[in-house]
Structures are given as structure tokens and as C-alpha cells.
Amino acid sequence: MLKNIVWLGHDTFRISGSRTIYTDPFQINRKDHADIILITHEHYDHCSPEDVGKLKGSETVVVAPPDCAEKLGGSVKTVRPGDRLAINGVEIQAVPAYNTNKQFHTKDRSWVGYLITMDGQTIYLAGDTDLIPEMSALGPVDVALLPVSGTYVMTAAEAAEAARIIKPKTAVPMHFGSIVGSSSDAAQFAALLKGSVDVVILPRE
Numbered sequence: 001m002l003k004n005i006v007w008l009g010h011d012t013f014r015i016s017g018s019r020t021i022y023t024d025p026f027q028i029n030r031k032d033h034a035d036i037i038l039i040t041h042e043h044y045d046h047c048s049p050e051d052v053g054k055l056k057g058s059e060t061v062v063v064a065p066p067d068c069a070e071k072l073g074g075s076v077k078t079v080r081p082g083d084r085l086a087i088n089g090v091e092i093q094a095v096p097a098y099n100t101n102k103q104f105h106t107k108d109r110s111w112v113g114y115l116i117t118m119d120g121q122t123i124y125l126a127g128d129t130d131l132i133p134e135m136s137a138l139g140p141v142d143v144a145l146l147p148v149s150g151t152y153v154m155t156a157a158e159a160a161e162a163a164r165i166i167k168p169k170t171a172v173p174m175h176f177g178s179i180v181g182s183s184s185d186a187a188q189f190a191a192l193l194k195g196s197v198d199v200v201i202l203p204r205e
């Protein structure tokens with residue numbers, strides 16, 4: 001089920017199917033081409049003009065909140081929470097992402113996570129967020145990509161609680177091993193969900 005999802009560290013995933021999608025490209029060290037690039041917010045480790053440039057061709061559709069679009073320049077589809085887009089047969093919904101018990105990503109910034117539906121598979125990229133009420137209304141999710149490092153986002157325990165609410169077929173920990181957090185956060189996340197939600201810790205490629 002996850003054969004089409006490759007983790008490149010932090011919140012960077014390569015999702016392949018009828019299109020190639022990259023999320024929050026950061027520290028990209030491969031040659032590749034993205035059909036769609038989704039960016040959650042304007043922090044440097046998510047909205048990186050240099051890394052977007054490595055993956056972007058003339059046909060690439062870049063989707064980002066307005067403050068990141070400004071930083072990237074060029075043609076970018078801007079989104080706010082709640083917006084829905086259809087790009088080359090891929091359905092994309094921007095969903096809220098914000099902190100509730102810290103101030104790094106306040107709700108008034110209107111930063112986002114994404115629900116991505118491609119080839120019948122729905123993937124939830126949470127973005128930099130805490131456990132928020134909107135997570136209970138996402139609808140059916142096949143794969144949930146959830147931050148687990150604490151500090152700027154959910155802790156492993158909070159992320160496990162989020163996974164129990166979202167009820168994805170598979171939960172994948174992210175946002176560790178680069179800026180903050182370590183593989184022990186991912187392991188704790190998996191341990192807490194044992195017997196309730198299937199967790200896959202993707203190898204970093």
C-alpha cells in the first residue's frame with residue numbers, strides 16, 4: 001500500500017502514481033521531476049525556493065499558501081484552508097494546520113495540510129500542526145503522514161492520539177531526524193499505536 005510513497009526526510013515525500021507529487025521539498029539531493037509540488041507553509045524547512053527549483057519543470061504545478069508563494073515567485077496556485085483543487089486528475093484539498101499549545105504556527109496564518117487523492121488512494125499530509133478538532137472531520141484516509149517530533153508540532157503521544165481520531169489504514173511518522181526529533185520519536189509513536197492503528201516507519205531515502 002505504501003510502495004508508491006518514498007520518504008526523503010523531514011516532511012518531504014515523493015508520491016508516485018498517475019502523477020509524481022512532492023511535498024515540502026527540502027534538502028533534495030536527487031535529479032527528479034515533479035508534476036505537482038505541495039507546500040504546507042512558509043518556514044524555510046518546508047518552503048524552499050532552492051529545492052522547488054530542483055524539481056520544477058515548465059509544466060509543474062506548485063501549490064502553496066500566499067506567503068510561501070511570495071517567497072517562491074513565479075507561477076504558484078495559492079491556497080487557504082478549505083480550498084479544493086483538481087490538478088491533472090489529482091484531487092487536492094487544503095486543510096487547516098496550526099498549533100494549539102505553542103505559537104510557531106498560529107491559526108491566523110492560515111497555513112495548511114493537504115488531503116491528496118490520486119488513483120483512488122487518499123493521503124493526508126498533516127503539515128506543522130498540533131492535534132486539532134478538524135482532524136476528526138477529514139473523512140476516510142488511507143495514509144496519514146503525521147509529525148511526531150514535538151517542539152514545533154505534535155509529540156509522539158499527541159500524534160498517536162491524532163491517529164486514533166483520524167483512523168487511517170496506515171499512519172506514517174514524519175518531521176523527525178532533520179531539524180528536531182529522532183527515530184526514537186517515531187518508534188514511540190509506533191509503540192503507542194500497537195494494536196489500534198497500523199504504523200509504517202518509512203526508511204529515509
Ligand SMILES: [Zn+2]
Nearest residue numbers: 041043105128
Ligand atoms: Zn513550521
